[in-house]
Amino acid sequence: xxxxxxxxxxxxxxxxxxxxxxxxxxxxxxxxxxxxxxxxxxxxxxxxxxxxxxxxxxxxxxxxxxxxxxxxxxxxxxxxxxxxxxxxxxxxxxxxxxxxxxxxxxxxxxxxxxxxxxxxxxxxxxxxxxxxxxxxxxxxxxxxxxxxxxxxxxxxxxxxxxxxxxxxxxxxxxxxxxxxxxxxxxxxxxxxxxxxxxxxxxxxxxxxxxxxxxxxxxxxxxxxxxxxxxxxxxxxxxxxxxxxxxxxxxxxxxxxxxxxxxxxxxxxxxxxxxxxxxxxxxxxxxxxxxx
Amino acid sequence: xxxxxxxxxxxxxxxxxxxxxxxxxxxxxxxxxxxxxxxxxxxxxxxxxxxxxxxxxxxxxxxxxxxxxxxxxxxxxxxxxxxxxxxxxxxxxxxxxxxxxxxxxxxxxxxxxxxxxxxxxxxxxxxxxxxxxxxxxxxxxxxxxxxxxxxxxxxxxxxxxxxxxxxxxxxxxxxxxxxxxxxxxxxxxxxxxxxxxxxxxxxxxxxxxxxxxxxxxxxxxxxxxxxxxxxxxxxxxxxxxxxxxxxxxxxxxxxxxxxxxxxxxxxxxxxxxxxxxxxxxxxxxxxxxxxxxxxxxxxxxxxxxxxxxx
Amino acid sequence: xxxxxxxxxxxxxxxxxxxxxxxxxxxxxxxxxxxxxxxxxxxxxxxxxxxxxxxxxxxxxxxxxxxxxxxxxxxxxxxxxxxxxxxxxxxxxxxxxxxxxxxxxxxxxxxxxxxxxxxxxxxxxxxxxxxxxxxxxxxxxxxxxxxxxxxxxxxxxxxxxxxxxxxxxxxxxxxxxxxxxxxxxxxxxxxxxxxxxxxxxxxxxxxxxxxxxxxxxxxxxxxxxxxxxxxxxxxxxxxxxxxxxxxxxxxxx
Numbered sequence: 056x057x058x059x060x061x062x063x064x065x066x067x068x069x070x071x072x073x074x075x076x077x078x079x080x081x082x083x084x085x086x087x088x089x090x091x092x093x094x095x096x097x098x099x100x101x102x103x104x105x106x107x108x109x110x111x112x113x114x115x116x117x118x119x120x121x122x123x124x125x126x127x128x129x130x131x132x133x134x135x136x137x138x139x140x141x142x143x144x145x146x147x148x149x150x151x152x153x154x155x156x157x158x159x160x161x162x163x164x165x166x167x168x169x170x171x172x173x174x175x176x177x178x179x180x181x182x183x184x185x186x187x188x189x190x191x192x193x194x195x196x197x198x199x200x201x202x203x204x205x206x207x208x209x210x211x212x213x214x215x216x217x218x219x220x221x222x223x224x225x226x227x228x229x230x231x232x233x234x235x236x237x238x239x240x241x242x243x244x245x246x247x248x249x250x251x252x253x254x255x256x257x258x259x260x261x262x263x264x265x266x267x268x269x270x271x272x273x274x275x276x277x278x279x280x281x282x283x284x285x286x287x288x289x290x291x292x293x294x295x296x297x298x299x300x301x302x303x304x305x306x307x308x309x310x311x312x313x314x315x316x317x318x319x320x321x322x323x324x325x326x327x328x329x330x331x332x333x334x335x336x337x338x339x340x341x342x343x344x345x346x
Numbered sequence: 347x348x349x350x351x352x353x354x355x356x357x358x359x360x361x362x363x364x365x366x367x368x369x370x371x372x373x374x375x376x377x378x379x380x381x382x383x384x385x386x387x388x389x390x391x392x393x394x395x396x397x398x399x400x401x402x403x404x405x406x407x408x409x410x411x412x413x414x415x416x417x418x419x420x421x422x423x424x425x426x427x428x429x430x431x432x433x434x435x436x437x438x439x440x441x442x443x444x445x446x447x448x449x450x451x452x453x454x455x456x457x458x459x460x461x462x463x464x465x466x467x468x469x470x471x472x473x474x475x476x477x478x479x480x481x482x483x484x485x486x487x488x489x490x491x492x493x494x495x496x497x498x499x500x501x502x503x504x505x506x507x508x509x510x511x512x513x514x515x516x517x518x519x520x521x522x523x524x525x526x527x528x529x530x531x532x533x534x535x536x537x538x539x540x541x542x543x544x545x546x547x548x549x550x551x552x553x554x555x556x557x558x559x560x561x562x563x564x565x566x567x568x569x570x571x572x573x574x575x576x577x578x579x580x581x582x583x584x585x586x587x588x589x590x591x592x593x594x595x596x597x598x599x600x601x602x603x604x605x606x607x608x609x610x611x612x613x614x615x616x617x618x619x620x621x622x623x624x625x626x627x628x629x630x631x632x633x634x635x636x637x638x639x640x641x642x643x644x645x646x647x648x649x650x651x652x653x654x655x656x
Numbered sequence: 657x658x659x660x661x662x663x664x665x666x667x668x669x670x671x672x673x674x675x676x677x678x679x680x681x682x683x684x685x686x687x688x689x690x691x692x693x694x695x696x697x698x699x700x701x702x703x704x705x706x707x708x709x710x711x712x713x714x715x716x717x718x719x720x721x722x723x724x725x726x727x728x729x730x731x732x733x734x735x736x737x738x739x740x741x742x743x744x745x746x747x748x749x750x751x752x753x754x755x756x757x758x759x760x761x762x763x764x765x766x767x768x769x770x771x772x773x774x775x776x777x778x779x780x781x782x783x784x785x786x787x788x789x790x791x792x793x794x795x796x797x798x799x800x801x802x803x804x805x806x807x808x809x810x811x812x813x814x815x816x817x818x819x820x821x822x823x824x825x826x827x828x829x830x831x832x833x834x835x836x837x838x839x840x841x842x843x844x845x846x847x848x849x850x851x852x853x854x855x856x857x858x859x860x861x862x863x864x865x866x867x868x869x870x871x872x873x874x875x876x877x878x879x880x881x882x883x884x885x886x887x888x889x890x891x892x893x894x895x896x897x898x899x900x901x902x903x904x905x906x907x908x909x
Contacts (some may be wrong), residue, residue: 091455138634147643153637159630164655167623285459320470323463330460331448517771524770525763532757535746544732544761
């Protein structure tokens, strides 16, 4: 009974950590530009696929992982420079279509160059499960949770203790005012894209040994990351992390106790339910329109 | 401005009347039928997105309800196809109406999230209830018949769909230039100003959402009968996006933009089929380039360039 | 009985008490002005009475009926119209359509009839178009009857808002800084326009910084400072009130 509960909790938290990283990516870009980046999931996919590709071509694991994080970050910058910056201030739908176009291009290129097969990555520290009160925890789960925790702490430090981080936060509150005090908001924008692409890629790399990857896993992962970001209240970093874990854990419990066929529907039922009662997510700021 | 709008309608009717005489073969007739079906859906969606300024990323879900009503009810329960079509539209309308009230208290990104979620839930339900729907493989749809006459030939389908399209264009133009239509456009222009003059904004958003959902459902039924087969792809997230893209590429808040968007995006995959393996890349590129260089869509951009209104 | 009765009205945004226990009443047929320094809560007061904000406490009565917390569209039904300090024009529509939207509640809003273009509906709509053009002439916008809203200058848009409000055939109209941003000649014209509106029997409530205009037009004046009522009375009474003098000279007594 307890063992089963813990089992669901472990697997939910592991997947949830990936959603949390994706949700942080959404949040970063949303704060910098008000854009919902529907290509976020493709960075998760790209991280996993590149990690597989580089390890299979014989590179040592650490090098492969660094490359698999850096390349998506560069792709993120390219996307921002070519597709987002030229249309600053366009309507929401227009921006949504641009980011979806971007996701199609990334997915299409991956299929062309890395193939349409399903791939796996060896777990970083072996496959010997750890037993806790009758439930088993894979060492890779610890990697996922540990790295996510480190990333969250580093991000917190970055945004609260460094000048660049504070400049990025300032831009998200009021980009005009930020520009007036001398912050280069266009630099903030491309840093946000680079960081959120890297975050997505890290999540994708870490989770691949557990969930496998292929060129088309990005859509669902991205959409669930979006759910997580909205659950937490768009733009709220801590909310995104909590949202990610919540979505992952509830999905795991739902699949385990209710119906595994409807596993993918659970995050979306959850978000509709939350939005109906809390139109700005769990931690979203209440705003009053000025007229 | 109104005169010019109706002049456009005559051109649409003329083109629709002449088209079957000039298409070289059945491949193009089939393409024309699918374009017209999409055009009707996109007209409805443009009223919601372009005119009323509300977003929906889940309309393919409604299309799916219509399509599967037309597949499941006649196959498993022996319903008459027309009755099944009506039932699909009624269920869609009811679902949209019940959910729209809480959904349209939301704005912007939150609204996008809610409609997206709704569409995905519908799609997952269709995929999972394999006993009824055939699951991911889909299922065949019986032919549409009326009083002993079976609608099977493409020629007949063409005329049915062309009639639907002409009526939809006419009704859209009428609606836009009416008190109802002005209220829709006003709540897009300034929500607070429209409220202050007495527009119950949530009611109007709900009304146009339900109407566009019912349109999508009806055309989903038409698609099902015309193609003779349904798959869950009809209702998936990507198809929702395709429909929204037709609205935006053609031009938001433009009736004729909707038609152009539907025609172009229906033809595009055919044209890209020659790219073998690169279709997705090319499709994505085209979306990006169009939106970066014409963020307002084709028809409004061209209209502005040549100095004409609407 | 007064047309509008406001009793101990307050709204708080977080810790900010934007309007505190403000009470006053407005008789039908007069021009009533609300003045005060920037940030005194004038626009917030308008937003409260016209339903854009929900009051934290207090009571608003229109013709004896409690209307506090009702939504703007419910107030529109009861004949309350307003304009905005920051323009709220629908730039996606033509100028005359903006005025016609003002007549929303007076027209047949049926969706089906509209889609089928039933003659009863279109005839009434055509009449409304004529009436809207007439209103545009009334506010001095005859030049812009065929114009698109996004091609009009600022001063013209201010009047377009007034025309839209008048199209409602309101009993009570709230004008939020109708002369802000206008040049002296335009200000005089708006001054005359408000006089004409008042003469047509509509009760006018006005927020304005132009003191000459306020003194010239208003029957009674309410002075707000830091969200509180400082004084209320005729122009002469207000002008002599020591608190008002102190507030305006910046020396808080």
